[in-house]
Amino acid sequence: MKSRPKQFTSSTPFIRVGPSGVHGLGAFATRDLPAQAFLGLYEGRRYTKQEIATKVWDDQLTYLFTLSNHETIDGAKGGNGTRHLNHACEPNCEAVEEYDEAGELVLKFQTLVAVDAGDELFIDYSLTADDGSPPSKYPCHCGSPNCRGTMLAPVDSTAEKDVSPAPASPFGDLPW
Ligand SMILES: [Zn+2]
Numbered sequence: 001m002k003s004r005p006k007q008f009t010s011s012t013p014f015i016r017v018g019p020s021g022v023h024g025l026g027a028f029a030t031r032d033l034p035a036q037a038f039l040g041l042y043e044g045r046r047y048t049k050q051e052i053a054t055k056v057w058d059d060q061l062t063y064l065f066t067l068s069n070h071e072t073i074d075g076a077k078g079g080n081g082t083r084h085l086n087h088a089c090e091p092n093c094e095a096v097e098e099y100d101e102a103g104e105l106v107l108k109f110q111t112l113v114a115v116d117a118g119d120e121l122f123i124d125y126s127l128t129a130d131d132g133s134p135p136s137k138y139p140c141h142c143g144s145p146n147c148r149g150t151m152l153a154p155v156d157s158t159a160e161k162d163v164s165p166a167p168a169s170p171f172g173d174l175p176w
Pocket residue numbers: 088089090140141142143144146147148149150
């Protein structure tokens with residue numbers, strides 16, 4: 001097998017990509033990791049809200065991540081191993097938004113709990129179906145006892161409406 005040219009993306013040394021126990025390809029821990037271990041940034045081509053509105057996505061949906069500033073990252077273009085984390089309703093990892101030193105909003109993947117080498121890594125996608133698609137269009141087969149049966153965000157979550165807006169300024173350089 002020929003080796004492909006390296007993509008211009010950061011490496012994700014704690015992630016190995018392989019056949020998933022749930023769906024398609026998955027991401028697996030290469031070593032034992034504690035909770036809150038940094039796995040990598042979700043990378044890929046960025047689109048503004050305006051660009052997204054006019055684009056047809058076909059079946060690339062699983063690699064799209066929309067940030068709270070309405071930018072969308074397409075992990076299918078220039079993404080790294082983080083794009084292979086599958087959804088689970090009781091995940092062992094999470095995606096956290098953060099501002100980097102340049103003031104850009106980035107999406108950081110980290111473990112939620114301690115994982116063992118070889119464990120498959122999952123996050124809760126909590127998708128929102130802007131087109132009003134029914135939850136059954138995004139079925140979940142994670143096998144967790146508390147499986148919602150869908151990758152969409154829980155509909156009974158009233159907390160979501162009360163989420164405060166993302167901080168307007170990057171961390172650091174605060175006036176106090
Ligand atoms: Zn599930």
